[in-house]
Amino acid sequence: MLLEKIKTPGLSHLSYLIGSGGKAAVIDPRRDCEIYLEKARAEGLEITHIFETHRNEDLITGSPVLAEMTGAKVLHGPNAAGEIAFAQTAREGDTFEIGQLTIEVLETPGHTDDHLAFVIHDREYADGPVGVFTGDALFVGDVGRTDFYPDRKREVAGLLYDSLQKLLALGDQAILYPAHGAGSVCGSGMAEREFSTIGHERRNNPRLQIGERKAFVEAKIAENHYQPPYFRLMERLNIEGAQAAPRVVRPKRLTLPEMRRATADHVIDLREPLAYAGAHFPGSMCLPVGMISAFAGWFIREGETILLVGSDEEQLSSAMSHLTRIGLDNVIGGYNGVVPAAGNGVAMNTIPMVDTDTVKSRLEGSDAGWTLLDVRDADEREAAAIDGSMHIYVGELNERWSELDKDKSYTLMCASGMRATVAAGWLASRGFGNIDVYLGSMGAWKAANG
CATH class of the missing domain: 3.60.15.10 (Ribonuclease Z/Hydroxyacylglutathione hydrolase-like)
Incomplete structure (x- = not known):
């Protein structure tokens, strides 16, 4: 048995x-x-x-x-x-x-x-x-x-x-x-x-x-x-009844020139948030492998094309498995090597990280051009929130990003900074340039304020 x-x-x-x-x-x-x-x-x-x-x-x-x-x-x-x-x-x-x-x-x-x-x-x-x-x-x-x-x-x-x-x-x-x-x-x-x-x-x-x-x-x-x-x-x-899962263990390997010529609806950077924040291809969004199942379905629609960027073959392969299981498998290729690309002269974007003192200072300064944007879910927000912050759940930024002003500045926060980096990456891919992430987010805020 x-x-x-x-x-x-x-x-x-x-x-x-x-x-x-x-x-x-x-x-x-x-x-x-x-x-x-x-x-x-x-x-x-x-x-x-x-x-x-x-x-x-x-x-x-x-x-x-x-x-x-x-x-x-x-x-x-x-x-x-x-x-x-x-x-x-x-x-x-x-x-x-x-x-x-x-x-x-x-x-x-x-x-x-x-x-x-x-x-x-x-x-x-x-x-x-x-x-x-x-x-x-x-x-x-x-x-x-x-x-x-x-x-x-x-x-x-x-x-x-x-x-x-x-x-x-x-x-x-x-x-x-x-x-x-x-x-x-x-x-x-x-x-x-x-x-x-x-x-x-x-x-x-x-x-x-x-x-x-x-x-x-x-x-x-x-x-x-x-x-x-x-x-x-x-x-x-x-x-x-869906068709069988594609028998693909990893996406088609792209060279750097091929990757830069490729056109896709979404360029997804699979690396960890801090690696993405440190350097990423312009227009790419942050979606670490372990977060694909939770968030890819918010930002990617049926039939839209995807280009994956990772740090190794395992990341690309795992990402393909996760995407296949939710029917978002129109992947046109994968590329490894953000650092080598930078070494070849490709310009990279960054997303700054800020600490609790910086967030406190900005809140006390009442800057009308700056917003602390909390992207946690409603239950987390109800349990504890920072006075003066605005709330939009990270997944709902798929459409609600249009409510935000690209000329203003935003600091993204969640519980630790992981989802905030996903949110920041999405906003960056939509053309927002004045964004940063509260590293440690609510965890750091609670630690600093007892």
Whole structure:
């Protein structure tokens, strides 16, 4: 018997391969799905079923591709926003045999209308379910977001409450297998730990401590969540069925002359923020590899061309993987070597870093031509903010940059300076010249002010 978790870095997406008696099932596969077939073959298993907990918003499903590769049946829930072209509909009470395991379907709407959970029963140990694949309904330390239906916000929050009661009724012994871990955009309070049980969550998950349905609904509708533009692309592709992921381990290697001649909608510098701030190609934006999954979908639209700039081959390769999983894979090439380019006479731009004393001095000076721009999310801002600062979430600068005056000066801040550098890089790529970054940002401000 096999149950293996496959984690997708960046997206913090968790998918699973479960097998028994020569058969196997995959739960919520990612787009680059060869890994499931390879692992199943290594264990002598045939993939016969693919279960989708819901239509994902933050990544492209690999279900149609994996089904074509294996002949497996894809099962998806009812009430999807459109007919899932590559799946059959599974409903409450349906069961599927995987060797000595039985997979039972629970309808668990709330996060999305089509949401399902898949309960694992072992027929040789019949006293309660072994575990449950909870998708985006229940996480370790949190529950799913319910903001995708703004016209029905109270209804869907109530539906999630009811779905959670179904999951809790499975018994404390049931092991929890969610679709995401900490760092995912699908929840803000997830534990770093990726293992738990229904019993542990019943006792420790903050949202499950809200006993009354009405209070739970009020708590959910008061949450702040952001929806990057690429969510709409993921939703469409996960109904229609996307093509297989490109079999490219890195973008086409460009020489310096080729790189300078290339025309792309976006030039993305993959290096760490301080390296970008120290020297970068004019017009490039800062998007470190580890931040691509969180922010690329805010700034890049479907079909737009991308040119990647990195410091080594691993950065370029990792960036391609992250972009492919969210369908932004129109990469025309990659270039390594900002420092050698500077050595060849290419002019570079910089973004200055400023400290707490400088920020304090500017705030006290009340310079009408200068603004401290806080790009943290709304919850962070509500918890602590610097008087006199302006707030625009970093992702929303994708459009709201046009509200800012290019003739004025801006200091960008976040929690540490990482997201602030991403924001500064975006503004620089839009033609803002009077910008700098508060190094240490809110962390440094708190340290200096007790």
